[in-house]
Amino acid sequence: MANDRPNQGQGIGLKAVADELGLSQSTVSRALRNHPSIPAATRERVAQAAKRMGYAPNARARGLAIGRTEAIGLVFPLERLRLVQTNFVDVLSGISDVVTERGYNLLLSPFRDDEASVLRRLATSRMVDGLIITRPLVHDPRIRLLADTGIPFVVHGRSDVDIPYSYVDVDNFEIFRRLAELLLDYGHTRIAALNSYRRFRYAAARAAGYRAAMDSRRQPVDPDLVLETAMTEEDGVACAARLLSLPEPPTAIICGSIFLAKGVYRAAAEAGLQIGRDLSVVAHDDQLRGISAADFVPALTATQLSVEMAGRRLAEILIDRIEGKLGDDPVGEVSRPDLILRESVGRR
Amino acid sequence: MANDRPNQGQGIGLKAVADELGLSQSTVSRALRNHPSIPAATRERVAQAAKRMGYAPNARARGLAIGRTEAIGLVFPLERLRLVQTNFVDVLSGISDVVTERGYNLLLSPFRDDEASVLRRLATSRMVDGLIITRPLVHDPRIRLLADTGIPFVVHGRSDVDIPYSYVDVDNFEIFRRLAELLLDYGHTRIAALNSYRRFRYAAARAAGYRAAMDSRRQPVDPDLVLETAMTEEDGVACAARLLSLPEPPTAIICGSIFLAKGVYRAAAEAGLQIGRDLSVVAHDDQLRGISAADFVPALTATQLSVEMAGRRLAEILIDRIEGKLGDDPVGEVSRPDLILRESVGRR
DNA sequence: ACATGTTATGCAAGCGCTTGCGTAACCTCG
């Protein structure tokens, strides 16, 4: 005997509904799942009874039988929730939406330090049908790990690994390239770049984009003008202050995030500089809620891309893959930014 | 035939390990779960083999067999993630910690509008072993709904319903009462209160605490001084501005959250008022990360209680309950605030 | 040497659902 308290109490099972109607479990199951072999009349009768009796399918048993849980997992470092200024919750929000629409559940797995083991456990225990991982490094070991387990997964961002995998990414190279070119077009040459840490693939790509733009105009890259920093307002203030106190300060600053830009605006105000005239600022805008480049004073020129939409696509691709709606080949989507010109840039 | 692709491919099952060692599934299962009837030697042999072969228990099958999923669910409105200033992620962080420690998983269920159906589905499908709900209303229908399904659950906060349930709460009455009394002790009588919306039980309790303090000193409560607002910095600025422009402005303000207090500080600065001298401010501090009452200038006098700890307790109580470590009676914990005196309060 | 323990392990049922296949009952038609 496995269980001393079988399906009783609150548990209305398929069996109970079947008995009530004088049908077999199979028929009830099929009727509820709209199997074509069940005539509409029966299907209706069953639906009624199920509803009346308060039948709810047991997700555990169903999961075992169909070999799926109808849940996907999201693994991320605990700090990403703790950070006040982050695009993480916007991604999460996009994912949640789709998960809800498709009738899936979302298993959140924050980890403190040992991500690999969390990932492996989740993947091999078949607790979820698929996984999403975020912020890949330039060479990210998680991709191999997941590929080895055979679980469907999709990466928010790309990584330079030699195995195929699915991803949703933005063209980070292009983002910084266009931002830099815009400033070059306006006659700036001392252009600073506030970028994230280059161990992350997206930051590395942005650095390359910046360099490409400078190279194409035969402008030297001054290492003092390229800073690696976290993407918060405070860091924006600090970086801007540092840049502005340089013997030969930049005339324009590219910000990797809108939070950073906000900080730069603050620092400029404190230094008595007017944005758009004394200092040009451009940024990449993830279109997070609660903060908009258009509301900056002066309005901030920025490349723009919805990170919530990225979250949606991540979930959609993953679920399609799980349900076999995609072929066997991984799919990758990279969206290119729109550049919205506003008032934060002036001629040098 | 239920499944055309039985346990194969990546799936190393109990059966495979058993065959490898010439043992039965039962023995391997018991060995892995440290059942006392298995001698240490065998247990060791099995552990080795399992590790070597990369055995990972199938969570779905285990869940069905033991009648538990070893996962708990957290249901909350999607906006709570979207809000920039919120204590939600701190609660989440406490919950995550415990869930990880106890080997459970966390199923996140954000909902857009129809919370009841999300809740019911989660509870009846036995997809999770227990649920946490947050921010109860004064009379919250979710409690009855969950109680009816029979699933273990615990509430972050209390509600005035006539069925027993488990909860973790803070003494909100006491928080506002003490804050008000402190100000009264300093000679203030025109004391404003920035509270949340009174449909939430915690806000109603705070309102009552404020009133009790005023009543006990025979001070009239001026309705113009009691505001209902969201708990953000912006709202703090707006409310303070409104209060200060009153014909007879308050000399002291009680803030329901530290974000609100931050806004009040800003508004006071703009109005040229010095906190602690021209205007006294006190607040309740959930001890969120990234913002501390001690770091305010001047340092903010506040009642203090860790909301992350509340998150931990919620998860601990829920899991203990699931595992039957608690009796059948619900447990409730309400913590009383510490009041930390700093420099934001002066004599009237 | 035999009854009685003790120890180490296996058998098989069961968790609640899905699903391949089988089969009555009914219909259609030459």
Add this chain to the structure above:
DNA sequence: CGAGGTTACGCAAGCGCTTGCATAACATGT
């Protein structure tokens, strides 16, 4: 009116694990 085709449903196996009970092998006491 019987062969062949539908239609509507049921049987039972199986998903991978846990666990109550049975049992074989061996040790112990008299």
